[in-house]
Amino acid sequence: MNRQYKHLFFDLDHTLWDHQSNANETLADIYNDFQLFQLSEFNVSEFQDTFHKINHGLWHKYHLGLIDQDYIRNTRFKMILSTLGIEIYDSDMELGKEYLSRCPRKSNLMPHALEVLDYLKVRYPMTIITNGFAETQEIKMASSGLIEYFDLVITSEQAGWLKPHHKIFDFAVQHAKVSPAECLMIGDNPSTDIEGARTVGIDQIYYDPEDRNEGHQSTYRIRSLLQLKEIL
Ligand SMILES: [Mg+2]
Structure with missing residues (x-):
């Protein structure tokens, strides 16, 4: 046990909850249930790749404060289908709703999450x-057993x-009833999780399973959640 730390903060998506696998499973289900193969000649993996590219861009804009949650919810699938060459598809809003309702119920976690x-x-x-949507994050926490x-x-x-x-972070420290120096933030995003924690004096563990590194500064960098057992 590391006596320097009295409270741990964790990010959820991509750190504990395996967003990539859960999203891919959901998209494959939707592709089949809505028979999207009838619309054009794109396959499941093109659908998934396009989703991730567009979703990543939208979340980036959301973090910059340029768009809100409703914009992501309402336009995500229209943009995806349009990128795949389908300009008119009346059910794009329905696909967006289906995705939001199904994906949080998936329960894949990052490797070794429960053991750690x-x-x-x-x-x-x-x-x-x-930073996720409140009701969505609650469902993820409950259905995956993380809660x-x-x-x-x-x-x-x-x-x-x-x-x-x-x-x-101030809000979190206040609720934890500790000082920033007694906390540790564990997350996969070098700017939102790691830089954010550093600016308020919280030590950080950058979880970097794909070994991207990208020259970011952090107190620790790990490639597997198992390494938390060595540090903590
Ligand atoms: Mg994350």
């Missing part, structure tokens, strides 16, 4: 800090600020 959380749970109180490991789930909606803004 079992180890940490008896040693540290833990909080989730996430039982965390004292608190802080969403940007609830805090009123998005990571990396210092106010969401």
Whole structure:
């Protein structure tokens, strides 16, 4: 146990909850259920790749404050289908709703997540800090079994600020009743999770499973969640 730290903060998507696998499963289900292969000659993996490219761009704009959640929800699938060459498809809004309702119910986690959380749970109180939609994140936490490991789930909606803004971290520190120096933030996003925590004096663990590194500064960098057991 690392006595320097009294409270751990975790990001949710791509850090514990395997967003990529869960999204891909959901998109494959939707592709088949809505018979999207009848619309044009794109296959499941083109559908998935296009989704991730467009979704990534939209979330980037969301983090910059350029668009809101409704914009993502309402236009995501129209943009995806348009990129795949389908300009008119009346059910694009319905696809968006289906995706939002089905994806959070998927339960794939990042490798070793539960084993590591079992180890940490008896040693540290833990909080989730996430920029995702509040109701979506709650469903993910419940359906994947993550909820039982965390004292608190802080969403940007609830805090009123998005990571990396210092106010969401201040809010979390206040709720944890500790000082920033006693906390540790674990996340996969070098700007929202890592830089955000650093600006308020919270140590950070950059979870970088794909070894992107990209020269970011962090207190620790890990490629597997298992390495948390060595640090903590
Ligand atoms: Mg993340």
